[in-house]
Amino acid sequence: MTLLRFVYLFLLISFSASAQKDYRLWLQYDKITNLQVTQEYKMGIKGIVSLGNSETSTISLRELESGLTNMLGNKIEIKSKIEGENNLIIGSQSSLSSDIQKNILSDFKRINNEGFIIKSISLKNKKQIVITGKNDVGVLYGVYNFLRLLQTNKSISNLNVIDSPKINLRVLNHWDNLDRTVERGYAGFSLWNWQKLPDFIDQRYIDYARANASVGINGTVLTNVNANALILTPQYLEKVEALANVFRPYGIKVYLTARFSAPIEIGGLKTADPKDAAVANWWKEKAKEIYKRIPDFGGFLVKANSEGQPGPQNYGRDHVDGANMLADAVAPFGGVIMWRAFVYSEHDANDRAKQAYAEFQPYDGKFKANVIVQVKNGAIDFQPREPFHPLFGAMPKTPIMMEFQVTQEYLGFSTHLVYLPKLFQEVLESDTYQKGKGSTVAKVVDGSLTNTKLTGIAGVSNIGNDLNWTGHPFAQANWYGFGRLAWNPYLDAEVIADEWLRCTFSNNKNFINPIKNMMIKSREAVINYMTPLGLHHIMDTGHHYGPGPWVSDLSRPEWNPTYYHKADKNGIGFDRSKTGTNATAQYATQVEKIFDNLETCPEQDLLWFHHVSWDYKLKNGQTLWSGMALKYQEGVNQVQEMQNSWNKAEKYIDAERFKEVQMLLQIQYKEAKWWRDACLLYFQQYSGKELPVGVEKPTETLEYFKSLKFPFAPGN
Amino acid sequence: MTLLRFVYLFLLISFSASAQKDYRLWLQYDKITNLQVTQEYKMGIKGIVSLGNSETSTISLRELESGLTNMLGNKIEIKSKIEGENNLIIGSQSSLSSDIQKNILSDFKRINNEGFIIKSISLKNKKQIVITGKNDVGVLYGVYNFLRLLQTNKSISNLNVIDSPKINLRVLNHWDNLDRTVERGYAGFSLWNWQKLPDFIDQRYIDYARANASVGINGTVLTNVNANALILTPQYLEKVEALANVFRPYGIKVYLTARFSAPIEIGGLKTADPKDAAVANWWKEKAKEIYKRIPDFGGFLVKANSEGQPGPQNYGRDHVDGANMLADAVAPFGGVIMWRAFVYSEHDANDRAKQAYAEFQPYDGKFKANVIVQVKNGAIDFQPREPFHPLFGAMPKTPIMMEFQVTQEYLGFSTHLVYLPKLFQEVLESDTYQKGKGSTVAKVVDGSLTNTKLTGIAGVSNIGNDLNWTGHPFAQANWYGFGRLAWNPYLDAEVIADEWLRCTFSNNKNFINPIKNMMIKSREAVINYMTPLGLHHIMDTGHHYGPGPWVSDLSRPEWNPTYYHKADKNGIGFDRSKTGTNATAQYATQVEKIFDNLETCPEQDLLWFHHVSWDYKLKNGQTLWSGMALKYQEGVNQVQEMQNSWNKAEKYIDAERFKEVQMLLQIQYKEAKWWRDACLLYFQQYSGKELPVGVEKPTETLEYFKSLKFPFAPGN
Structure with a gap:
């Protein structure tokens, strides 16, 4: 309470000053x-x-x-x-x-x-x-x-x-529902006020367009990939048209998500079979209707036959059939189909990480020219760290676009300061070796590796109607950085941080240097306190807020954290090497060898690819158990260092944003300890070992952590 | 599209200037x-x-x-x-x-x-x-x-x-859910970011407190009357405490809604029977727990046995039993129980308007001293116009508090400019005659009529996380005006409008006079184009957006608009006189006589109290059908006049808010015509008469209006 009192006494001084600074993003023009x-x-x-x-x-x-x-x-x-x-x-x-x-x-x-x-x-x-x-x-x-x-x-x-931009389609994916809730949104609710559209043009639409144009983003998918067909009815298309009119002069095209079963739901057809002539015709007419309103409409983003969404497989067809049918509908108008490769079947629990590659790689060369396959950066789902997705470079005859997640579904929502361009850069710089050394993911994405003309990069938006747009003032840097890397995937994350800090806060080097350092280190910190050494998907279930390594009772095995860490008396980790699921074989031989071999596998990906004994010796001589525990502690310590850095920044910036970030870092520190304690107590059951010197003792029991419930966690 | 282009070119000029002005409410300090x-x-x-x-x-x-x-x-x-x-x-x-x-x-x-x-x-x-x-x-x-x-x-x-304030409890009722949706909210979503509380104090909490304190509001009920028991768990009470700490120095107490079945849902008891000792004890302990955290906690607001909410009747007890049990729990700490009289039974379809009085009036004098009964301004539900609720003045031994609705559930959401203090004033000035002439509702509410010490007034909040707080810039005046009337229920709405305009926009009399006039007339306009001559509750069902006089298929009869207008070949209106349900008998004799008699009943309440033939002659000589049709047209014309007035205001205020209101008035005009056309086409089926000269021809068919669906209308 003493802290709180201090905080609000501090904040009460100037009405809305904070709101104004926060709202202006990197376009402060101080x-x-x-x-x-x-x-x-x-x-x-x-x-x-x-x-x-x-x-x-x-x-x-x-x-x-x-x-x-x-x-x-x-x-x-x-x-x-x-x-x-x-x-x-x-x-x-x-x-x-x-x-x-x-x-x-x-x-x-x-x-x-x-x-x-x-x-x-x-x-x-x-x-x-x-x-x-x-x-x-x-x-x-x-x-x-x-x-x-x-x-x-x-x-x-x-x-x-x-x-010039190196990538054609630089788009935000808004997972925004028509009721204005945002799936995996942690910055309030959807910007799109469908109720007041088309006649009321909210100032935010304009400011959103400005911010995007200022970093070169040229497309926006307005609606959730878990789509609602109503967006394709005239009632909503009129509203979409109004937004397109606002965004057009800023060079931004509007896209929509297409629910594959829309011909049934709003078209009155009995099927959505892509080989059915009436279905194909319905989509052709729908495209014509949309382009009549919005001549520069970008096209459709489609999530099909994934996590319960309808798709061509409902009719015994495949992704190629579905995507090409839609491609034909928008082709006359210059539209594209962004078809997501994020698929995993409930009928194949062997290794979820392998499924997108296994299903999509054989389709290489079979898609129409205006189809681009949208691939998440890693093979699971936007974890704090994933090895690059094996599909990059593996479909040389197919345009492949990158899907990054800017919203922090698995990275602490909008309370944790995590500078994502570091993550993006790590992925983009990864060498696929698909055309020999130097075949980086960036070269796949910008088309230079395979001379692909249609290129694209998508960022799942972290934008909502919070006054500061992104929930955390530093999450603005992730929107900014996504845009800058979409323009040029070879930019350095540190250079981007430098730019952003100067535009957003101050040019004073006494501010810039330590805070830039804090940003750069922040991504490794979150990995350390959440999922060190290649651990992944051990977040609590559904909302993904906080740790839940113990969850093992969900209907689909690959929804359970236990599926991913496989901790037992012998050790921990998912064996994806030849002795396991052989997921490593999906990479080019050079990469496969590196990942496959316990000696050469980078320790940051160790438990992603290998099940390793608790006594396994890490390169620094620590046992796996000790090393993991110390990593968790290191993550906590890093957040403390971030707090120290930030506290010294007070005199260089406005009091309001200073306080906001200070409060958020305090939450991050609390939650970093929660992650450390909950995970170590849980894994300790299997390792049977004491915490090493240097790791703080948990202050609560494992049962306490397991008892925590968050029925109204946002974005779920 | 031409208009749209104009609009956004206009708005793009200055980044966020609008947001800042809108955000500052009436505390512009220009x-x-x-x-x-x-x-x-x-x-x-x-x-x-x-x-x-x-x-x-x-x-x-x-x-x-x-x-x-x-x-x-x-x-x-x-x-x-x-x-x-x-x-x-x-x-x-x-x-x-x-x-x-x-x-x-x-x-x-x-x-x-x-x-x-x-x-x-x-x-x-x-x-x-x-x-x-x-x-x-x-x-x-x-x-x-x-x-x-x-x-x-x-x-x-x-x-x-x-x-000095004339009323003790001047409180906002937030119908905010824990997932941040707001029941009947049209200004975005809840201000309360439960996810980030208690550690993150949003600047908006402070600015909200400032705005309230500036008009004298001294209490806020944070949660929806359709309550969730989780708010009473430590996990949430910690967050409530943080808000209470922010609001305290502004003189604002925090209240919560109490779900009557909470002892079962979060207390592990088998019953919530108010006569059960364990239940009473559970509430006592809960109160103790809350007051330990929040020593000046205001108390509970309770909606019980109404619209599916649990209550004492589930256990064969009555409202007095329920309210007094809770009153005992908070009494040691100075807390109050605000117990709502908004009840109507699904088992009694005779006349919903009679039920609150019938059920509550006999309880007069039976409630504990720290119970105050909260009564809506009218006997149905926040219609554009209702005669004052018969309970006012009818329970002289019981503290009665007024419940106004500031959010425009039935008055055009946040797109219609309706200045509500005119409505509030009309109710407050109504003479109940319960202690002879001059026994106004205001005197009941401020306690002077019956020398009641505990007095209160509640406004169902129209506040959300929109940049401008209330969705419509002029809806800010309804928040302001509610606060001013809560402080002094004898203030004149026109004086309040004058103050608000000067504080919010400009002191220029060339601006003030026409715009004040526009505000004052706006409330009659909405009555005219929605529910003239005493019509009520003919809004479309569920969301209450737009007209739905045809709806007749809902499970409970009193949820159907047809129940309220009772249009047939013979005429239209709900006979609540002696020849009908005799609801008029619930008023003091003088009032009863006025309402009961077709000659003396004010025409503004005609169809509220009487079923009248289509050929009935109104005081101006028009038949009821012609008069009603012309009223609908008059409402549309009034909105056009509002538009004209506003267009002349352009040179006196900032471009951004000018444009915002201009766009909203255009929507209001469109929707006023929608109301007129839909209602007249529908009622014409029964009257069988042509539209009189002066009423514009509908441009769509009745079937078209009936076909309109709004599955994602906000606030539902």
Whole structure:
């Protein structure tokens, strides 16, 4: 209570200041405090000349105007033509005069349709800055990039930034239901207020579009993969159309999830068999109806024959039949089908990790050109750490898109600070060896490994209607980082953290350095206190909140944590090597060998691939039991270090967000200990060994931890 | 689409500006634009001296500091002692020096424990302003009142404001569920983030408390009357405690809803019989447990044996048995039981309107002293208009509290602009005649009619986690107005609207006058286009969104709209007169006579009390059918007038809120026409008459309106 009193006395001081800062995400546009930097910018930007006249051009201009005014503290003149020097000239290629174009003609060859050029040029002997691209959305991307240069206090004296996104489809997947609950959502409820659409355009729709455009996200799947067919009825399509109209000038296409049985549920047909002509025709007509409303509709995302969802297998057909039928429906309009490979059968409990590969790999080359198979980063389900999914690189004749989970279903909801770009980067950098050394997942995803034209990356959204959008102020960095890596999957997570911190909080290096360090380490911390050494899916069941390694009574074996850790008197871990389920054989030979061999298998994946005795010696000489226990303790200690780092940040940022994060870190610390104590007490039953020196004694019993119930945990 | 484009181009200009204004409610503290007024305030307020040192005092000081700084544009000095003249001296009675006290000693006799005094005094020949009260919460009320004087540009040159609340319990009822859905909530989801409580204190909790304190609301029932017993478990009580700690310094007590069967569900007992000693003891222990955590816990609100909720009747006991048992449990700690009289039996379909009176009136004088019976304003259920509930004034030996619905369950959700204080005032001014002429409902509620000490008023909250709190910017006025009328049930709705507009938008009379007029007329408009002439409960079923006069197939007769309007070839209306159900007999004789007689019954209540032929001549000479049709048309026209008024307001306020309201009024207009067309087409089947001249032709068929379905309407 003393802490609480302190907290709210602290917070009560300024009404809604926190709400405002939190709401503005990384687009704070705070006044720049470094005088030298301000001086350079004021000298370098004397006016803005906008050459376009589209809605997107207007957005670019207004964004520059508002950003510069706020950061520099004075208005920048908007000029109707280029006069004097040091103007910002913004416009697409075709709007540029020939004397400007000739300055940058060769640069246009280096960008793709969504790319941009920011360049200092000399025009009639006067220095100017041009922001351009092949179309107005490219210009908008350039504008956000330019603003970010200022937000991060970079020099603008001699600009030559030429950049294009490396992936075509950079989309958020909203698992949002029509009742506004969000499956696995921990930031409030859905942004989409279906009740008030189409006539009420919430300011948040616009601010959402701005935030996405600022990092290059160009698509949004509005609805849950566990889909409701009603979204495809005119009543809802009218609302979807309204959102599409809001998002279009920001370069964002709208997608929907297609419930495979929709022809029955809303079409009045007796079947949804993809080989049935009436069914195919129903989808063709439905696509026509949608495209009439939304000419640039992106297409459908489909979860079929997975976790109870209907699909082509209900009619004895396969995924190829289902996906291609839908592909034909949207192809005339340029739409795509994103078909998820997240499948596992209740009839095959041998090894869930093997099933997506086993089912989908043989389909390589059989999908229509506008189908892209969406594959989760790992073979199970968005765990704190998973080895990369064996399908990456294994279907060279098929577009494969990455599905990351930005919302922290298995990573502490929105109370744990976990910087996910570290996880994303680890996966993207993984070498599949499918075309020899250097065949990274990133090269699969951006199509460069197999010369694939249709490429994509999806992030399961962590966005809700909380004032701060993502529940945790630092979860904003995961949205931001997802967008940046979708644009360029070779970016470094640390560089992204640096950018984000500067845009969101402060450019003071005394703040940036320790807090960046905290972010970078945060992902390893969560692995340590939840699932060290390759453990996985031992979260409590259903809601996935907190530890539940003891759960063993669910109807499907592969829903039980005990299925995944297989702890017994002899040891712990899932043997996926040749002596076990042989899941390792799904990888390229070089990778298979590494994972298969206890000696070469990275210890971070040890219990993912091997059942190992409690006395097994780890590389540091500790026994597995001691090493695991110490890892759990290390995770707790790391959260404490995060708290220490954060407490020192107080003087550099606003009191409100400081307090928010402080409170959340306190929860994370409490829950990290809960994870440590619950898991170690449970596993100790099997190891029969004492906790090693250095591990704190649990303060509660195992029975206590097992008794905890969370009937209203969010997102379930 | 053209309109939409216009709208979002307009809105995109400034990121989140709208969100910020919307969020700040009536506590905008905008810079005062009238120079003369600013001059007076700057001269009159040279410094602030705060004499208290409680958390509440700190809040008072910070609020003044922030409000004055923002409104005047410069900082006001905080002084540690009184120096010079024109200081604001704030502190409770005991903190005032004797020379100050002697200036206002007699005033203290005129205020109650929550009252305040704002007074210009002369101290050592220097002019000062004192804001005081008997305790720090009184001072806080005074501070908000003082700030409101400035917000509304009133003179502060010779202050003498002495005011006290006339009602003890001024509480919001949140129908918030533990999964954060809100029954009848149309402003997003529950503010209470149970998942993150107790450790995370959302800034909104604090801002919610501020807003409530600023209008004098001093209690909040956190949970739905359709209650879940889990709220009474330690897991949740810890969270409730955290909220209570936040609200306490704002003078706000926390209450919970008590599920009557909780002793079974969470207590492990076999019964919840209020006469069972173990049950009574369980509640006593539960109360002790709660008060240990929350020493100023307010008590319980109970919905028992109503709409499927458990209650004492499940055990052959009555409401008195149930309420008194709970009252004994909380009495030692000063708690109260608010026991709802909203009951109607499925076994008695004769006239639902009669049942609460029939069941409760005989209990008069039988409840314990700390029980207050909570009665809805009308005998059915929060309709756009209902005659006052016959229980008001009919239980002189029992504390009776008013239950208003601030959320617009039956009044267009959060898309319709309806200024509810007009409705509240109409009810409060109604004369019950229970102690002769002048026995108004307000006098029942404030206890003055029967010299009742325990008094209360409840408002079913319209607050959710939307950025603007209430879904519609003008619904904020209903929260504000409820609070103001709870403080003083004799206030005029027009005066409240004036205050609210000035605090929320602008002091410009060219804005205030037409918009105030729009607000005042808005409530009659919604009656006209929904339920004119005493019609009621003809909303579509379940969600209550839109018209559904045709619904007649529900299991309980009194859930069907046809039960309420009883339209047939002969006419329309519910005969509650002597020739019908004789519900009129529940009123005092004078009132009974007025309602009973077709000649004297106010036409606004005509079809509430009488079944009237289609050819019945209204006072204006129109037939009932023509008059009703023209009323529906008038409602539509009134919304058009509201739109016209609002469109002229554009230049006086911020673009964002202007656009928001404009979009919402457009929805309201569309839905007003929907109501008109659907109801008239439906009733026309019975009247068999043409629409009179002046009523627009429906553009859709009755079958179309009947076909509309809203499976995900909010709040259901």
